[in-house]
Every structure is written in C-alpha cells, then in structure tokens.
Amino acid sequence: MSESSRALDAVQAERWLSAPRYRRYLAVANGDHALAMETYSWNSRVAAAGIVDVGHLEIAVRNAYDRELSLRFPDWSVDERSSLFRLEQGVQRARARQRRRNQVSLSRVADAKRGLSSAPTHAEVVAALTFGFWANLTVAERTPTLWNPMLHRAFPRGTARARVHDLVARVVKFRNRLAHNEPVFSTRTGLEDRLTEVQELFELIDPDACAYVAGTSTLDAAIASCPIPGLTSATGLR
Template sequence: MQPPVQPALSHGEFESWLSQPRADRYLSHCNGDIAVAIELYFWNSRLAAAAFSDTCHLEVALRNAYDRQLSARYPDWAVDPASDLFTRTQGIQAAVRKQAELNRRSQQALVDARRGLGSNPQHGKVVAAMTFGFWTKMTDHPRTALFWNPMLSRAFAGSPQRAAVHELVSRINKFRNRLAHNEPVFSTRTGLHDRLADAEALLNLISPATAAVVKANSPVPAIMASCPVSNLV
C-alpha cells in the first residue's frame, strides 16, 4: 500500500502559520526544505508534549513533598485564609520587606487557586491548583530562615543546599513555560539535555524510586531518537 500523500505548504504559508522568525529557525536546520521543516516542527511538538508530561510528574511529587512539610506545622495552610504561614517575617528591615512581598504574592496565588472550588474547598484540590511558579517562590533566598530551614529542607534526601534546589526548580519552571508554548526545544538556548537532567536530578532528591519509574516510562528518549534531522539533539 502506498503511503498517503501529505498535504503541502508553501514557504509563505509556513511562515504565516508560525511567524517568520520561528519558521526560519526550522528551515535553517533543514537546508530550506519545507517538507523536512514541517516534519521537524511536528517532531518538536511531540517531544515538547512528552517532556512536559515528565515535568508534570515531577511537579506532583514536588508539591506533595512540600505540602507534607508545610502541613505538619500549618495543617490548613491552603484553605484557611487566616493561616499564619504567609504572614510571618523576621530579620532586618530589608529582609522583612522582601518576605512581606513574597507572602503577599503567595496569599494572592492561594486566593486565585481557591477561586471556583466552592466555599469550602478541599485542601488537596487547592494544592493541586497551585502553579509551578508558586512552588518555585517557596525557596527564594529571603525565605531561608522561615521556610527552608525549618520545613522545606526536609522534603529532600541528601541535605541539598537551598540555593541548589531553588536553581533547579527555577530552571525547570522556565523550561516548562517553553514546552507549554511549543517553543523549539532543540535550541541550544533551551539546553534540552541539561533541563531534562535537571528534572531527573530534582525528582531523585525527592524520591529516587519515583524518579526511576518516571524515567522507565518516559517516551522522551524514543522521540529524541526519531528526530528527522541528524545530529540535532
């Protein structure tokens, strides 16, 4: 049986679809071959979706690890507007100002997450509704004494430094945003291999067993191996 004939696009239609700068990025890796460029674009979409899925597995592990530590001291932190978790400050005036601003943003994020969940939202549903960015801010430097030292450091094995964890989470958060917007993930600027390694390293700090299961079930390696352009990734 003959393979189905693929619909064709002109260069102009491809550029109109993706925008000229983005279309040119694909075409530049394909010697201007529009058919290969389109194939590369859809390959990139599959890879981005698979990598995004893996980071979602990481996010679930991260938020639950953090929630266990926060809830040990503040059981209703996600559902009680009067919880003290995001009202505490300490230190010199400059530190207090930074902590207060981070607290304000966290409180607003909780309000946003509870919206639409009813008048008595379940704790777990609120936690699940928080953005990855919310968890990223939990390890900002001004929160070292109030969040990291007494609580969040216990979410990880091997006693990692706050700065190291924060850097990992921040890089993964930026990477997720690129994946969600279907950006080209083969660009050296995104550091595809490095970001995938970051996600694996962070999940290993939370749960090596979970990291092994996610890695074993990830479609990312197979998709990377099917790249239509040689030596691109």
C-alpha cells in the first residue's frame, strides 16, 4: 500500500471528519475503528450513487414544470415582460404572501443568471435554477396562481398539490444530505423511506424516465454492500 493510501488511525480520522461525525460511525461500528472507516467509505459510495439518481429526478421535475409554465408564459426566465411572478389572487393577506413568494422566485432567477452569459437563453437559466426554486412553486399560497392553472397538469389527474409539495420538499432535503455526505442511516433520515419518496415522485412526474433510471442505477448495489447488517433499514440506529 502506498503512503498516500495508508489507513488512518483514530486520531487522524477524528481530525479529518470532526469528532461528532467520526463518533457517529464509531458508535454504529460498536467501537471498531476499522469498521467505522469502512462504513464511512460505504456511506460515501451510497451518497454518490444516490445523488446521481436524485439528479435525474430533479431534471424531470424542472423540465415538467417548465413545460407547463411556458405554455402560458414563454421564456419566463429571461423575458423581462413576463408576468409569471407577478401573479396574485385572493384577499389582501393572500396576495401579500404570494407577493413575497414571487420576490423569492425572482431573486433565485437572478441568482441563476449570475455566471452565465450577458444574454443567457431560457434553457440555460432553467438548468441553473436550484431544486429549492422548483419546490417553492408548490407551496399552499400558490395554489390559485400556479398549481391550479398550470402545474397540476404535470401530474396524473387527481394528484394532490400537498402531496407533491411534501414529496419535493423531502427529496430536496434528502438531496442536500447526500450532497454533504451526511450519514444515510438513522431513524431521522430513514433511507428506505426517502428512497420510496424519490421513486413515488419520479413515477408521478415521468414514469418512463423513472423506469430507465431504475434500470441503470448503481444505488441498490451500493446499499447492498453495507458492512453492517440492518444499518440501512428505516428503523436503523441513530
């Protein structure tokens, strides 16, 4: 083994990972340092495979939402005359909440444009928008302005806005945990539950793409290689 790939001792591992994170892995490994580090490496592989699959889902969500929004508001992300994020409806209090949401959306569109060319295309801006941007479009106060007239059409008839929003919000939170290589095991994260939510949302938004991604995913194989039996169940260790 080369010097660059030698094993770390406990002190080195704790300095690298931080004491709380290292001790989390040491706890599930029953104090076995080598097993703790093996589990950390496994977690990294699962997170990497998971972020790929969730990334595919994110693309499906943003493109489905954009299709529906663009039917009424073409090039809404680059058209300065677009009234998409000026839509308000209802009593004064409801309009005020919608107005605040619209300001958040406009701010995130502006953020997405930074780093792009001076005249970005609509497709470029849409691709640069964060998953959180799309999640913000299905909050309750936007039911009359975005969901009812447009976004519900991205889903099968009868799909409830609240269920969609809950799924998207949960998947966004899960994606962020994966991106930061947080532990995928615990009763708080419930890996099995989170993956079920990813699949449910994917099947709702684009069942064909969902089936394709399932056939190419490496996530199940990564999970199956867990060095500690039972660690990935929804009722696993904290």
